[in-house]
Amino acid sequence: MPKNCNFIEKLRDVGLRPTKQRVKMCEVLFNREKTFHFTINELVKMISEQMNQKISLATVYNTVHAFEKKGYLKEISIDSHRSYFDTNTSSHHHFFDEDTHQLIDIDKNDIDTINLKKNISGKKINSIEVLVRVASDNQNQK
Amino acid sequence: MPKNCNFIEKLRDVGLRPTKQRVKMCEVLFNREKTFHFTINELVKMISEQMNQKISLATVYNTVHAFEKKGYLKEISIDSHRSYFDTNTSSHHHFFDEDTHQLIDIDKNDIDTINLKKNISGKKINSIEVLVRVASDNQNQK
DNA sequence: ATACACATTATAATAATTCTAAACTATTGA
DNA sequence: TCAATAGTTTAGAATTATTATAATGTGTAT
Structure with missing residues (x-):
């Protein structure tokens, strides 16, 4: 097959x-x-x-x-100049490496579930996304 | 003055x-x-x-x-088609209303501080941003 | 096999952003 | 105060990313 x-x-x-x-x-x-x-x-x-x-x-x-x-x-x-697509469509979060311009999944175990105490009234939450921007430890006064 | x-x-x-x-x-x-x-x-x-x-x-x-x-x-x-600027440059998070295309601050008290159990080695965290997409409760099978 | 609806293609059009080079303006220091 | 100069603004051109167009091609149901 x-x-x-x-x-x-x-x-x-x-x-x-x-x-x-x-x-x-x-x-x-x-x-x-x-x-x-x-x-x-x-x-x-x-x-x-x-x-x-x-x-x-x-x-x-x-x-x-x-x-x-x-x-x-x-x-x-x-x-505004950089948009990625992800083959993993399940709810998960990302690191973005500003040096290499790589997007990296955050392991589910490494971040707590986000929970909101309030939502906008009359609205439904479609998605919650966390983006953690990281960069090399030394060259960080760009 | x-x-x-x-x-x-x-x-x-x-x-x-x-x-x-x-x-x-x-x-x-x-x-x-x-x-x-x-x-x-x-x-x-x-x-x-x-x-x-x-x-x-x-x-x-x-x-x-x-x-x-x-x-x-x-x-x-x-x-990729919509980018906002925010006069509040301190670390905080947002709702994005997909109906009205409005960006709304999430009150600090309504969301727990994000804490990561692991980071990419050799990297420093520059920012952590949460985006919560919301839409009207009824018309959500767009 | 045929017909029809949908996809693909090259190219044109559009939209968003950046570049360019000339004119302008804020700052510095004589 | 008044140049000199370094940085800024401007209109318009150039660039880039994305979408539309219309002709051609292809998958699917009959």
């Missing part, structure tokens, strides 16, 4: 047609042990490297957004 | 020349009781309204970034 099969099913399940490009993107994104954090640019580069044929930039954007909408990907915004 | 005086001093203190534009921006940003959350677009609009003469968009960007670098403003990134 080829490893694509589950991706084809997975895509069908959420109502996305399993096109060549989408299946390829699934392979790149989800065929790995650990969760994966990436920018659009990094993803485009990886796909180009792993595919013989070219993929359109528009397709990558469309597909990433389709995956996001269907709950396969989650966006993590760092600042 | 005109209310500008302290802004002129404040600007001098951090090594920024107190130009007309910067003093005006200080007035708009810091001459208020509560902390202020704004996008660049909103700020440009407010300044234009309060000033007789026009201000260049480039100046607003430059000045906001100068203020940010000097610690007068903090950026809060919501997603």
